[in-house]
Amino acid sequence: MGNVKFDFTNRSVIVTGAARGIGLEVARFFQDAGARTYMCDFDADELKKAADEIGAHGFPVDVSSTEQVEALVGQVVEETGSIDVIVNNAGILRDTVVWKMTDEQWDQVLSVHAGGTFRFTRAAVPHFRKQEYGRIINVTSYTGLHGNTGQANYATAKAGIVGFTKTTAKELARFGVTVNAISPNAKTRMVASIPEDKLGEIAAGIPIGRFAEPEEIAAAIGFLASEEAGYITGTVLPVDGGLAM
Numbered sequence: 001m002g003n004v005k006f007d008f009t010n011r012s013v014i015v016t017g018a019a020r021g022i023g024l025e026v027a028r029f030f031q032d033a034g035a036r037t038y039m040c041d042f043d044a045d046e047l048k049k050a051a052d053e054i055g056a057h058g059f060p061v062d063v064s065s066t067e068q069v070e071a072l073v074g075q076v077v078e079e080t081g082s083i084d085v086i087v088n089n090a091g092i093l094r095d096t097v098v099w100k101m102t103d104e105q106w107d108q109v110l111s112v113h114a115g116g117t118f119r120f121t122r123a124a125v126p127h128f129r130k131q132e133y134g135r136i137i138n139v140t141s142y143t144g145l146h147g148n149t150g151q152a153n154y155a156t157a158k159a160g161i162v163g164f165t166k167t168t169a170k171e172l173a174r175f176g177v178t179v180n181a182i183s184p185n186a187k188t189r190m191v192a193s194i195p196e197d198k199l200g201e202i203a204a205g206i207p208i209g210r211f212a213e214p215e216e217i218a219a220a221i222g223f224l225a226s227e228e229a230g231y232i233t234g235t236v237l238p239v240d241g242g243l244a245m
């Protein structure tokens with residue numbers, strides 16, 4: 001599939017969770033579209049391979065760490081003079097039914113998904129305000145809107161991201177900043193842990209009849225991150241083959 005042609009020349013972009021899956025394809029999209037692409041992930045080895053593969057910058061960052069997040073945003077601004085786009089994509093699963101869920105499983109999932117999104121947003125806002133420009137794209141999930149057995153922590157985090165997206169969209173609109181979320185499904189490692197028969201069942205419930213390729217998710221994120229999408233804010237765009245209809 002060809003790249004959707006938006007021009008990101010001279011735009012500095014951070015993609016979190018970029019070592020594999022959706023994040024890697026999002027980073028590739030921006031790199032191909034001329035951006036200064038900064039990929040971050042806490043899996044340093046995979047990240048290095050991924051960044052080398054697409055010729056972007058790779059930074060081992062744990063989105064749960066305020067210090068590491070702020071250091072990366074500071075470095076991007078120092079090196080390039082701006083931070084224009086943040087894609088909050090990093091994610092983990094710690095699935096189990098609620099009565100077996102430990103504090104650690106709860107805290108980790110909230111800290112990566114909702115906490116990471118909060119930390120990058122907070123770190124970028126002073127720069128966005130100065131530039132009077134910014135794009136944030138957060139990644140939520142069908143589970144956040146509809147629930148899923150074994151995922152009380154993940155559903156809470158992903159529903160929280162919806163509220164966070166709408167709140168920050170309202171807070172930042174006056175500064176030329178848009179904040180949107182996407183709700184994807186895609187064939188990635190995250191989905192690979194679902195048993196084959198359950199996967200077939202899910203795919204059968206998707207009107208388009210299959211999971212997305214990560215490139216299809218990247219194209220939607222790229223659109224929302226473009227200058228051209230400047231009148232769209234506070235939305236949750238399902239990129240899910242019609243699943244949520």
Ligand SMILES: NC(=O)c1ccc[n+]([C@@H]2O[C@H](COP(=O)([O-])OP(=O)(O)OC[C@H]3O[C@@H](n4cnc5c(N)ncnc54)[C@H](O)[C@@H]3O)[C@@H](O)[C@H]2O)c1
Nearest residue numbers: 017019021022041042062063089090091141185186188190
């Ligand atoms: N694949 C799907 O169908 C689907 C559906 C709904 C939502 N999502 C969301 O899309 C996003 C990407 O998912 P994916 O399917 O590509 O998963 P993935 O597991 O393939 O990739 C997630 C990446 O995030 C990184 N990561 C995890 N914790 C991190 C941390 N603390 N700091 C930095 N990096 C960290 C991982 O190392 C990994 O490289 C996630 O937020 C996920 O919840 C995916």
